[in-house]
Structures are given as C-alpha cells and as structure tokens.
Amino acid sequence: MLVHSMQKTNSKPLPNPKPKPKPKPKPNHISGWFSPCFRPYRIPKSSNYHMVSVSTRKFSHWTWWTCAAIGSTxxxxxxxIYGGISSRVFFLDCRSHTWHEAPSIQMTPKYPLMSVIDGKIYVVEGLNVPDSSDSMKVFDLKKQIWEHLPCPRAEIFGKSYILRSLAIDGKLYLFGDKNMVYKVDENKWDVVGLETRVSWAFSDFSCVIDNIMYNYILSRKLQWYDSKGILWRDLKGLEELPKMPKSCTRVRMVNHGGKIALLWDKKVRGFDSNEKNIWCAVFAVERRSEQEVYGKLEWCEVVLKVPKSCCLLEFLAVDV
Known part of the structure; x- marks a missing residue:
C-alpha cells in the first residue's frame, strides 16, 4: 500500500530549488507474492499472530496461473500477459524468498490444473481437452524432468472439459462434465460416476488431511467426506469457532501440518467503515469413529486489517 507524506514549506520560492525526485513507480499487484493491500497496513496490537508480507524477486507476470506447494517451495x-501462452515453469523458494525457473513443461496449457502425489506434480489442461496426446504431464521433483502421462479421457468421452483435479489417497481425480480417476499404484484409469460426491467440494475452500477431505459449505459448517458411506458429515466440536461468512467464496482452507487452517475476511463494524479484518483459525482434527470426526480449536484471531476492497485469492501452506 502506498503512503504519501506531506511537509509544510515556505510560501516564497527557494533561491536554488533542488530538482524534484522522480516519483517511485507504483507496485504492481502481481509483481510480488502478496497483493499491495496485504503489505503492512494495520496489525491488531492484541493479536499474537500476524500476517506479514514477504518481498520476493520479481518475475514475469501471469494472467492465469495455478500453484502447488511442496515442502518449502x-x-x-x-x-x-505479453507474448502469448508459455510453457515456462517457476518456483518460489520460501526460505530464501527467491523465484527460480524450473524445466519447461513441454506443453502450453491455457488453464492448467495442478495436483501433487508422492513428490510428483500432475498438470492437466483445464476446460477443453482437444485430444489425449498432450493432455497431462508429470514433473518428477527428484529427477527434475517432465514425463508424459497418457490419459484416455478424450478417447472415452470425446470432447470434454475439466474444472478441477484432486489428489487424495494416492489417486488423481479429474472432475468436469465427465469424471475420471487415475490410480497411481496400479497405473490405471477408471471412470467415476455420480456416486463420488467428493466432486462437490471446491479447491479454494477444501483440504485433505490423512486422506480425509474437509469442506466449508454455505450453511457456515465444516464437513468431512465419508468415502465408505459416500456422503458428507458435519465436523463436530467447533462450537467456539466465530460466526463465519455466509459466502464460502470468502473463506480459504488449507492443510497446515496436519491441521486445518481457515482464513476469511469480515467487515469492521461501523456504518462508514472502509476496512475489514482478516481472520485466521487453526484447529486439529481427530477421527473417533467411522462416522464421527471432531475438531479442536487451537487459536483464532484477527491477523491483519485491510481496506474492504481487498479479497482473498491463494492460500498455501509450506514447510520452512
């Protein structure tokens, strides 16, 4: 956020005025990892946890990009934005806060979707899948090479689109107008029917912990997916959690070291208030039976105050 300072001066001009310094360029909202509104604005004094900005080396701008966190990267x-579609791949080292370039993906995805399974990144082209020859690539982190993964989606369904990819229990799910699952250990593709209700969860406000998917829904509830019963069940034990937003689009959820971390915004009270608070809550989860999973709230506080024009985009957890 830009802060302009003003200083009083004499009304008479100075005899030898110094040349005016060139104005500093305004920061671009995608030149760093955080949006300008998340640069230090106001941190509540009573909070024990703070959201802070991290300056990183600038890199080329994206109009559409997707991220995946692995370890500390x-x-x-x-x-x-300029130059059309690119196959270049970048990664952020969260320990040194520097960007680096990885091997190119050997395809030019317009709307890439990324998932991580056993130290490998699976990238599939979202929306339209023209054919099966280049629909999916796999990046081996140890070998630092991209490999092609044949996908029979186009052969089975013809022209189709993908809205989301999901990695859970060693399997890669592709959800769209038609659904498929890739079983990594068996190197086998299967068609998934409507009985898999896990597709109802969206990536921004859901996460996977110990092969259990958790999701935030419109009724201000957190639920977990019972794969045996093929249904969603309410997560119990979170009565101390503050009242959450009605819209799930204002909530972000992530697996934070085996615990659930929630991030959401809430407008500051006041008729003419132009600010809102960024809340964060962390709680552990425990499965007590086949039909019951409980959450234990560890802390929940306001971590930052921002202008009301700000919105939450990406929320990732890394090990540093």
Missing part, C-alpha cells in the same frame, strides 16, 4: 504454471 511453491511451483506455478501459467501464461504471460
């Missing part, structure tokens, strides 16, 4: 694939 964040990989991103997307396309440029």
């Amino acid at each position: 964040i990989y991103t694939v997307g396309k440029y």
Whole structure:
C-alpha cells in the first residue's frame, strides 16, 4: 500500500530549488507474492499472530496461473500477459524468498490444473481437452524432468472439459462434465460416476488431511467426506469457532501440518467503515469413529486489517 507524506514549506520560492525526485513507480499487484493491500497496513496490537508480507524477486507476470506447494517451495504454471501462452515453469523458494525457473513443461496449457502425489506434480489442461496426446504431464521433483502421462479421457468421452483435479489417497481425480480417476499404484484409469460426491467440494475452500477431505459449505459448517458411506458429515466440536461468512467464496482452507487452517475476511463494524479484518483459525482434527470426526480449536484471531476492497485469492501452506 502506498503512503504519501506531506511537509509544510515556505510560501516564497527557494533561491536554488533542488530538482524534484522522480516519483517511485507504483507496485504492481502481481509483481510480488502478496497483493499491495496485504503489505503492512494495520496489525491488531492484541493479536499474537500476524500476517506479514514477504518481498520476493520479481518475475514475469501471469494472467492465469495455478500453484502447488511442496515442502518449502511453491511451483506455478501459467501464461504471460505479453507474448502469448508459455510453457515456462517457476518456483518460489520460501526460505530464501527467491523465484527460480524450473524445466519447461513441454506443453502450453491455457488453464492448467495442478495436483501433487508422492513428490510428483500432475498438470492437466483445464476446460477443453482437444485430444489425449498432450493432455497431462508429470514433473518428477527428484529427477527434475517432465514425463508424459497418457490419459484416455478424450478417447472415452470425446470432447470434454475439466474444472478441477484432486489428489487424495494416492489417486488423481479429474472432475468436469465427465469424471475420471487415475490410480497411481496400479497405473490405471477408471471412470467415476455420480456416486463420488467428493466432486462437490471446491479447491479454494477444501483440504485433505490423512486422506480425509474437509469442506466449508454455505450453511457456515465444516464437513468431512465419508468415502465408505459416500456422503458428507458435519465436523463436530467447533462450537467456539466465530460466526463465519455466509459466502464460502470468502473463506480459504488449507492443510497446515496436519491441521486445518481457515482464513476469511469480515467487515469492521461501523456504518462508514472502509476496512475489514482478516481472520485466521487453526484447529486439529481427530477421527473417533467411522462416522464421527471432531475438531479442536487451537487459536483464532484477527491477523491483519485491510481496506474492504481487498479479497482473498491463494492460500498455501509450506514447510520452512
């Protein structure tokens, strides 16, 4: 956020005025990892936890990009604002806060979707899948190479689109107008029917912990997916959690070291208030039976105050 300072001066001009310094360029909202509104604005004094900005080396801008966190790094694939679609891949070292370039993906995805299974990144082209020859690539982190993974989606369904990819229990699910699952250990593809209700969860406000998917829904509830019963069940034990937003689009959820971390925004009270608070809550989860999973709230506080024009986009957890 830019802060302009003003200083009183004499009304008479100075005899030898110094040349005016050139104005500093305004920061671009995608030149760093955080949006300008998340640069230090106001942190509540009573909070024990703070959201702070981290300056990183600038890199080329993306109009569409998707991210995946592995260990202490964040990989991103997307396309440029200038120069059309690109196959270049970058990753952020969260320990040194520097961007680096990884081997190119050997395809030019317009709307890439990323998932991580056993130290490998699976990238599939979202929306339209023209054919099966280049629909999916796999990046081996140890070998630092991209490999092709044949996908029979186009052969089985013809022209189709993908809205989301999901990695859970060693399997890669592709959800769209038609659904498929890739079983990594068996190197086998299967068609998934409507009985898999896990497709109802969206990536921004859901996460997977110990092969159990958790999701935030419109009724201000957190639920977990019972794969045996093929249904969603309410997560119990979170009565101390503050009242959450009605809209799930204002909530972000992530697996934070085996615990659930929630991030959401809430407008500051006041008729003419132009600010809102960013809340964060962390709680552990425990499965007590086949039909019951409980959450234990560890802490929940306001971590930052921002202008009301700000919105939450990406929320990733890394090990540093």
